[in-house]
Amino acid sequence: MIRFFLKERISDLEFQQARRITLDEVARSTVIHRSTLSKIANKKGYNCTIDNLDKLCRFFECRIEEIAEYLPNTLDVER
Numbered sequence: 001m002i003r004f005f006l007k008e009r010i011s012d013l014e015f016q017q018a019r020r021i022t023l024d025e026v027a028r029s030t031v032i033h034r035s036t037l038s039k040i041a042n043k044k045g046y047n048c049t050i051d052n053l054d055k056l057c058r059f060f061e062c063r064i065e066e067i068a069e070y071l072p073n074t075l076d077v078e079r
Helices: 006-017 023-030 034-042 050-060 074-078
Strands: 002-004 068-070
Touching: 006 034, 006 050, 023 034, 023 050, 034 050
Parallel strands: none
Antiparallel strands: 002 068
């Protein structure tokens, strides 16, 4: 499963800029639909495109590891 860190990146940016960052602002800046951003932020195991990850990395000026990480499925590990 892939775990996303969108909420953490938004929180970090809010702290750096000392202001509130909304999903609408991220959506406008990245041209990623707000509902897609909401799914990335809140839906466990959401299937996100590489293009969207690229846009988020560009927006947050970060590496892919700061946006997403791979977590092995416990069922796969046991097999």
